Amino acid sequence: MISQIEGTIRRLLENRVELDVGGLTYEVLLPSRAYQQLRHHEQEKPVRLYTFHYLEGGMTGTPIPRLVGFISELDRDFFHLLRTVKNIGVKTALASMILPVSQYARAIEHEDIPTLKGLPEVGPATAKRIIAELKGKLVKFMLMPEEGPLAALPVAADYRAEAVEVLLQLGKRRAEAEDWVARAASQFPDIRESDRLLAEIFKLFGAPGG
Structure with a gap:
């Protein structure tokens, strides 16, 4: 199991990053929020991502190994918690993570359905299910800073x-x-x-x- 990875950014795409690690290049899937933070990271400086390794597919063909990366361990913990909700898999959880985790958690705890149902892959029914299954479990996430360890990175002027x-x-x-x-x-x-x-x-x- 690969739990974290550190390397320099070779290429950054909308939903993934390619990291050079000791002569090898790893493709790591990203939630949108992590992509936004990495956009401001100096390319020559190493970056550390906390990862989740899983096999994609396999029912009708050969499983494909995938790595998902997060800026902080708490971001990864929140992702895993989302995946405990009925009918929310890896892709849905990743797609929905466009807000800072603290803001996402507050929306759940405050039963803010308008915010939740506006997230990608989250409609009204899924928003209600997330609230029903996760409310009361998110205090540590609500107390997170708006950004993870990359908070000191420069923010886009506009x-x-x-x-x-x-x-x-x-x-x-x-x-x-x-x-x-x-x-x-x-x-x-x-x-x-x-x-x-x-x-x-x-x-x-x-x-x-x-």
Whole structure:
């Protein structure tokens, strides 16, 4: 079992990163939030990811080994907790993790269905099931800082551009993504962080593909 991996970034894609580790290159799947944090990491500096190893497929063919990476151990713990919810597998749990874990946990504990149902792969029924099965188990996650160990990394100067980038990753067309961000930024002028703005966008418009 591979529980963590450390190396330099060779290539960073929307949902995965390729890490050079001692002459070998590993492909590691990422939740969207981890991708956003790694975008600001200096490429030549090593990065450590806490990983989960699993086999994909296997019912009709040869299982494919996969690595999933997280910025912190608590992020990984939260991912595992999500997977205990009925009908939530690896891909659904990963797709939904676009917010800081502390914010995701607060939405569950506060029964914030509008925020939860706006997350990718999480509709109203799944949001209610997550609340029913996880509420009361998330105190340690609610107390996490908004970012993990990469909190000291520089944040994009234009939070609106970062919000647009997330919407593009989720399959939204640029024109509509920019429109959503502009309308939300106008409605919530005091918000200056992309993750908070995205939370309001999902409440207003729902998540792309949701």
